[in-house]
Amino acid sequence: MQNLHAAHQGEGGTVPVLNGVDITLAAGETLGIVGESGSGKTILVRALLGLLRPPWRTDVGRVLFDGQDLLAKSEEELRALRGRVIALTTPEPRKHLNPLLRIGEQIVNVVQAHSDASRRAAYARAEELLRAVGIPDPRQRLSSYPHEMSGGMCQRVIIAMALAHSTRLLLADEPTAGLDVTISRQILDLMLDLVRDFDTALILVSRDLGVVAHYCERVAVMYAGQIVETASVPSFFTGAAHPYSRHLIRAATAARDASLVEATIARESSARAPDAGCAYAVRCPVALARCRSERPRLESLTEGRAASCFRKAEVAAARVEA
Amino acid sequence: MAAPLLEVRDLVKHFPAGRERSVKAVNGVSFEIARGEALALVGESGSGKTTVGRCLLRLLEPTSGVIRFAGIEVHAMPPAAFRPLRRRIQLVFQEPYDSLNPRMRIATLVGEPLRQVGDVPAARRPGRVLEVLRMVGFDAAVLDKYPHQLSGGAQQRVGLARALVTRPDLVVLDEPTSALDVSVRAEILNLLMDLREQLGLSYLFISHDLTAVRRVCNRVAVMYLGKVVETGATEQIFEQPLHPYSRALLSSVLYPDPTQKLPRFMLSGEIPSPIDLPAGCHLHQRCPWATAACQQAYPPLDTLRPGRSVACFRGREMAEADGRPV
Numbered sequence: 001m002q003n004l005h006a007a008h009q010g011e012g013g014t015v016p017v018l019n020g021v022d023i024t025l026a027a028g029e030t031l032g033i034v035g036e037s038g039s040g041k042t043i044l045v046r047a048l049l050g051l052l053r054p055p056w057r058t059d060v061g062r063v064l065f066d067g068q069d070l071l072a073k074s075e076e077e078l079r080a081l082r083g084r085v086i087a088l089t090t091p092e093p094r095k096h097l098n099p100l101l102r103i104g105e106q107i108v109n110v111v112q113a114h115s116d117a118s119r120r121a122a123y124a125r126a127e128e129l130l131r132a133v134g135i136p137d138p139r140q141r142l143s144s145y146p147h148e149m150s151g152g153m154c155q156r157v158i159i160a161m162a163l164a165h166s167t168r169l170l171l172a173d174e175p176t177a178g179l180d181v182t183i184s185r186q187i188l189d190l191m192l193d194l195v196r197d198f199d200t201a202l203i204l205v206s207r208d209l210g211v212v213a214h215y216c217e218r219v220a221v222m223y224a225g226q227i228v229e230t231a232s233v234p235s236f237f238t239g240a241a242h243p244y245s246r247h248l249i250r251a252a253t254a255a256r257d258a259s260l261v262e263a264t265i266a267r268e269s270s271a272r273a274p275d276a277g278c279a280y281a282v283r284c285p286v287a288l289a290r291c292r293s294e295r296p297r298l299e300s301l302t303e304g305r306a307a308s309c310f311r312k313a314e315v316a317a318a319r320v321e322a
Numbered sequence: 323m324a325a326p327l328l329e330v331r332d333l334v335k336h337f338p339a340g341r342e343r344s345v346k347a348v349n350g351v352s353f354e355i356a357r358g359e360a361l362a363l364v365g366e367s368g369s370g371k372t373t374v375g376r377c378l379l380r381l382l383e384p385t386s387g388v389i390r391f392a393g394i395e396v397h398a399m400p401p402a403a404f405r406p407l408r409r410r411i412q413l414v415f416q417e418p419y420d421s422l423n424p425r426m427r428i429a430t431l432v433g434e435p436l437r438q439v440g441d442v443p444a445a446r447r448p449g450r451v452l453e454v455l456r457m458v459g460f461d462a463a464v465l466d467k468y469p470h471q472l473s474g475g476a477q478q479r480v481g482l483a484r485a486l487v488t489r490p491d492l493v494v495l496d497e498p499t500s501a502l503d504v505s506v507r508a509e510i511l512n513l514l515m516d517l518r519e520q521l522g523l524s525y526l527f528i529s530h531d532l533t534a535v536r537r538v539c540n541r542v543a544v545m546y547l548g549k550v551v552e553t554g555a556t557e558q559i560f561e562q563p564l565h566p567y568s569r570a571l572l573s574s575v576l577y578p579d580p581t582q583k584l585p586r587f588m589l590s591g592e593i594p595s596p597i598d599l600p601a602g603c604h605l606h607q608r609c610p611w612a613t614a615a616c617q618q619a620y621p622p623l624d625t626l627r628p629g630r631s632v633a634c635f636r637g638r639e640m641a642e643a644d645g646r647p648v
Binding site: 134136180214 | 366367530567571573574575577578579580581584586589590591592593
């Protein structure tokens with residue numbers, strides 16, 4: 001993703017939601033995107049798939065997938081890619097299943113969308129997929145309706161659909177939102193096993209730093225529509241270079257409970273990028289005069305780590321209390 | 323040994339769910355709370371923990387079982403007879419704002435339980451209200467405010483003041499910090515600890531989060547599908563959980579620390595419906611250690627030593643395998 005910009009066009013005017021996002025992901029890599037609600041995580045994922053519809057719109061930027069710019073493609077070309085090489089899971093699986101169709105029918109539709117499998121072959125594939133995502137009695141479950149299944153089961157079905165083809169990139173938007181804790185662990189373990197087996201790259205969008213710490217190799221932190229830091233997971237948790245990253249880690253550690261971090265985040269979500277200067281400057285404990293007039297760019301600090309902060313080196317080395 | 327402040331024996335609560343079916347929310351729960359003790363009731367959604375709390379306050383009629391408060395059997399009391407006892411058991415809700423009438427000033431809100439109980443003369447009520455508001459960290463300026471003028475943490479402190487104004491012996495805390503943000507949550511937990519010490523209160527702390535109760539409670543009862551599966555001193559449960567479900571619950575807490583060793587998660591499958599509970603142990607379909615016996619009968623709550631019990635046929639085996647004394 002290069003310099004991706006997106007905006008919300010409402011009656012009151014245009015509000016920028018993505019302000020120049022750059023992300024690079026290698027094949028088979030797992031990246032966690034963290035940030036508060038309103039930071040633009042979900043919009044980013046949708047923009048990536050060319051799924052933004054009015055009042056949302058993608059303005060400038062490029063999304064290069066294997067060297068091809070997805071944003072330059074027609075709707076038809078994109079449709080051929082979505083669900084086949086790039087797939088998306090949703091935080092509300094039940095809403096994204098058709099309540100009137102049996103589960104089997106819905107998976108078969110996904111299978112047949114990108115292959116010329118016969119109905120019989122597609123059903124066999126659907127059963128195999130349900131088994132792969134750990135649903136007991138998969139054959140019987142094919143004839144269940146979504147309302148007959150729990151939230152955890154519906155999420156498994158969504159994952160099964162996402163992996164119906166040899167997906168190269170899986171975008172998982174808050175895959176465990178609203179699930180009980182013991183079920184969440186099962187879903188995350190399952191997802192990680194599957195992306196490893198299929199050598200699929202994973203972008204896991206989450207507000208839970210605990211999930212990212214344990215299920216991702218790399219992390220990108222979003223704030224007010226920008227990536228403010230990217231780093232490998234180990235280096236991020238030992239020496240985050242952006243004051244906002246430090247704030248998130250501290251909050252999560254103090255709470256030792258992700259659900260509560262979410263509460264903090266919801267209250268602070270009014271953060272909007274100011275016209276000039278760093279978006280985080282108003283909340284930042286180590287902001288300088290310069291931070292209010294000049295916008296820091298996402299610049300590399302050491303190999304594989306970058307942060308958009310004028311004081312990143314000091315913050316990373318904990319020479320200032322950020 | 324003095325009689326416990328609260329004694330719950332074989333509590334059952336089933337809700338009708340049409341066509342002769344029922345939601346079996348609580349299926350024979352027993353526990354005690356000593357005076358000055360804080361017991362955590364921990365479990366996921368559907369475990370029945372909130373229903374237990376509601377039964378204690380007589381907000382729900384138990385299907386069967388015995389609830390004894392200060393030696394008095396309260397479970398079958400007519401409401402009028404229970405009212406004088408109601409002063410001594412109070413409830414703090416999860417959503418502070420939703421539980422406070424938005425059109426009442428704080429002084430009125432906190433004084434309201436006193437009016438209902440009626441054993442404090444009207445002239446002395448304002449003094450009592452201010453005293454209890456000071457206890458939870460306010461000064462007199464808060465008296466004329468409305469709930470919406472306060473932050474979430476301050477609203478929860480008002481909720482606490484409302485519970486404490488009648489000088490209860492037992493406070494039922496139903497997820498009191500779940501709706502609060504991180505820093506405020508620590509503040510409320512500290513306050514709960516201080517108040518218990520100062521006032522000699524007993525708590526029943528209902529929560530889905532084991533880590534939230536760790537600092538406040540001295541004992542923990544873990545619930546799964548309407549049954550208590552394990553009880554013990556808080557540190558014992560954290561250091562040496564014996565029931566497979568307690569172990570799973572503890573290992574699902576993902577700390578924001580990639581060096582934390584993550585045990586492979588060992589439960590599989592879904593939480594069964596409380597309408598259609600499995601025969602035998604409620605966990606057996608999800609449990610890697612289940613044996614044929616677990617499909618036949620529900621394991622009794624086995625007391626390993628006073629205050630430490632586990633409802634698992636293989637509980638003693640687990641304890642031995644662990645090596646440390648239980």
